[in-house]
Amino acid sequence: MAISNPGNLLNSTPGVIQQATAANYLDLSSATNAGWGQQYVPDLMEKEAEVFGPRTISGFLNQVGAEEAMTADQVVWSEQGRLHLSYTCTITDVDDGAATNGGEITITDHIDTNATYVSGSHGVRVNDTIIVATTAAVLKCLVVKVVGNVLDVEPYGVADITTLGEGNTGTLLVYGSEFAKGKSYNSQVAAAADRREANEPKFNTFTNKPIIIKDYYEVNGSDASKIGWVEISTEAGQSGYLWYLKAESDTRARFTDYLEMAMLEGELGVSGTDDTADFLTANADSSGTQGLFAAIESRGNVTTGVTGVNAATDLAEFDAILAEFDKQGAIEEYMMFVNRSTSLAMDDMLASMNSYGAGGTSYGVFNNSEDMALNLGFTGFRRGSYDFYKSDFRYLNDKATRGGINDAAGANAIRGVMIPAGSSSVYDQTVGASMKRPFLHVRYRASQTDDRRMKTWVTGSVGAATSALDMMQLHFLSERCLITQGANNFMLMK
16 A cells, blocks of 8 residues: 655644744645635734723612612512692582582592592591682682581681682692680581591502513533633723633623613513513512602603703703602702703703803803813702702613614603602611611612522533533523602603
8 A cells, every 4th residue: 555645734833932933834825725714814903892982881770879688579668648638629519508508529639649549538627727729719618527528618708619610620738727615626527427536647658579680691612612812891891801701791791781771661560461470470460670760650750841852951841840849858959860962952051041151152160261171061050949960871872772762762752860869768668667768779689598689600511510511601690679769759851
């Protein structure tokens, strides 16, 4: 048998250092080795180009809230009810036909629609003095009879309540009481069932439930052994050379954003209306969680602005917002997180208040010079007794997040949110005590054996083997919900 030796076609004698020599290169130009490459090898740029700037949007809740552990499937908290007695009502009879010729008013709801009104649960009693206001008139009256939701009243100064307008809706406020000399609390009630009972303080109870958020990254064993280096900068501020774990870094950063986005966008499922609970199988009577936007739309305030395009971009709209805040807790410091167009519109609004700012060249209070960059923006302002601090909200600008959704949402686009600064006092039914907490805070499941705030673990046979699976899987999990306390003090800008 003949043996032939074609020679060392690959010239593949290895070198001890990374240096090209005549003995360690591949002759890619020969016809024999043409399949290995081409005459002009591409110049590989190993530095990854950062074309989108910071891609992560997390950090908003870290600025305005806190995190606390919990062990239950549900969070229940109570918020103070209003101190004074005020209700919506209907003028059902302007002349009740009795000898005293008063009128009849029917209570329909609390003035605070966030509180659940149970028929007959109001606190108006016989001998109370009330103010009743409709678009037609305002009268002050004495309550002479109470039957369920129906009040018989006698107005001061006039024979009946005709001027209020029969059938009109209005507002009723208790401002005091008046008794005859020598009379006891119940001496003037019409029947034993209408006795003047003591008023109990009212409170509002709210609940939310955590959701389980999951994601994972995987790479098979063969690819894990094929190292390809790329110089990168991660969202966490790290830089250097990574291989396939660059994809893991992106997955982790995206999951971290999911933790925040779910707390902003979360929606509670409606039992019997949608099928989300049926699909999730667990807790079949409930699904979802109430995020910040849903909580404000349900229990807070929403402004669409004067033009309906950019919310709160002129003083008239801000004055309307202040009037609404006055009706609520009158908290005097607010953080505004807004998108770019709203931020610029606010800057223009504030600049227009400057008599020298018609051309937009004298924003703020400073000494201009040719060597100083002109500051055309504002970070805050004071109106009335309220201080507002403005900050751009990347989540509402980025096209890959709410920025893209806003482009398609039209009038339903979210332009920003106003969040009260400081903390509120609530009764935590899990702890069993009244506690001070930020208006926004995240509750996550945790115990001595398992902390589910942000869990990560590795499975598979790559590296430290945990199973026969020929790949590495990196898992992420969190179980959490957002608590929005005092949502009546928040403002969503659309």
